[in-house]
Amino acid sequence: MTPFIKHKELNKKWVLINGANAVVGRLAATISKILRGKNKAQFNTHEDNGDFVVVTNAEKIVFTGKKHKDKKYYRHTGHPGGIKFETPSIFKSKGKPEEILRLAVKRMMPLGPMSKKQMTKLKIYKGDKHPHDSQKIIALDFAKANKKNYRN
Secondary structure (H helix, E strand, O other), rough: OOOOOOOHOOOOEEEEEEOOOHHHHHHHHHHHHHHHHHOOOOOOOOOOOOEEEEOOOHHHOEOOOOHHHHHOOEEEEOOOOEEEEEOOHHHHHOOOHHHHHHHHHHOOOOOHHHHHHHHOOOOEOOOOOOOOOOOEEEEEEEHOOHHEOOOO
8 A cells, every 4th residue: 555645744834946047838837847746755646745946036937049039838718819918028018927837837837726826836036036045945956956957
């Protein structure tokens, strides 16, 4: 029989990731694994045992190739002919560069109420400063994991 970890025994940590010059897709994939808890040995699909993730320097994330201009984020208003789209450059010009990363992570998570709860554990900030200094934050060196994670 597989031993399941109890909810009281869950140990949630805080992870800090610097997003400067990080490739969006690779960063979002890593964040989604941490939020779901797939990086832990006691991962279960029906439990929320993921960690909190704090991302700084969200305005400095980069795309590979021409995705900065060509990629489109579609949404629909619900009315006939109501399809809308935005590009990453539009998000940055509106002053919302953190929405690019939030959408990328959200679309890598499974659908359902648990992923909505797990997305609340993602904190994205412009610049180096964040208000979570009181938690014991573990800095994750995303650049050393793979040389393709960062662009110069």
